[in-house]
Amino acid sequence: MSGKMLAVASGKGGVGKTWLAISLAQALAQEGEQVLLVDGDFGLANTDVQLGLNPTLDLADVLAGRCDLAAAALPHAGGFAVLPGRSGSGALAALDSAGLARLQSVLAAARAAWPLVVLDLGAGLDPATRSLAASADTLLVVATDEPTSLTDAYAVLKLHRRDAPAADARLVVNQAADQASGLRTWATLSRACESFLGGGVPLAGVVRRDPKVPESIRRQTPLLTRHPGCTAAQDVVALARGLAQTPLAIGPGRFHHPT
Ligand SMILES: Nc1ncnc2c1ncn2[C@@H]1O[C@H](COP(=O)(O)OP(=O)(O)OP(=O)(O)O)[C@@H](O)[C@H]1O
Ligand SMILES: [Mg+2]
16 A cells, blocks of 8 residues: 655745645645655755754655654644755765665655655756656646746656656646736646647646745744635645645545555
8 A cells, every 4th residue: 555645846946845845735634634744855955944843863864774764754733744854965866776766665665654745856857856756646846937937847847747657747836926827827838838748737726925935934834834824825725625636646535545
């Protein structure tokens, strides 16, 4: 039996992947899912910083065999568990094939123990990040309306279709001025995918720009805890509900273990 894995990628850095992965983990937990959030950004791991955690054990310890997964996965007050990463432990890209195989087996163990794993990926398109993205059931590609972000999101989608042709990849437009402009950003990218990749990209959701997001990050408290009713929180909850109800790879209704 294996749980589902939802990975969050972008290409361009700083678009809001880590914040979204945390917020989605919490929103999905509120929907009744059992969620493990895994920090898959080896270069600049910072889920622990955004969550205000001070972990003594992390993914690097699990990979090195110093502890098992259950010892490093911390319960968070937001209702989900988190397996922190270690900033500066060496770029994910530097993992050799044996290291990558160990990482994949840690993720397989995570999926055996949790019905849903949310994996926060680093920016960029290095082979290890691509391999992690390709092993997800659903890849959420985060973009903003900036041309560089859209170009990089397109590149991620293009490579992902090559790495995992049957995989489910969807777009999240983050930091949108409003829902309508987020939809326009999605339409622009999806048209390019239709023209050059043989099919558009489904929209997972639009998340509006909200000053409460940087404010809660500065406070190292998840947005859904600090400002549960704010615009970005509403958008993340809607996004989580849409994911949980999709008839696509993540399965009807729930992220339950397949029987
Ligand atoms: N919806 C939003 N509204 C306002 N600000 C946002 C929103 N989403 C993200 N941000 C801002 O973007 C910044 C970067 O977010 P985050 O660190 O999650 O990005 P990232 O894509 O994980 O970056 P990296 O590529 O470095 O891992 C945050 O500090 C936050 O202030
Ligand atoms: Mg990040």
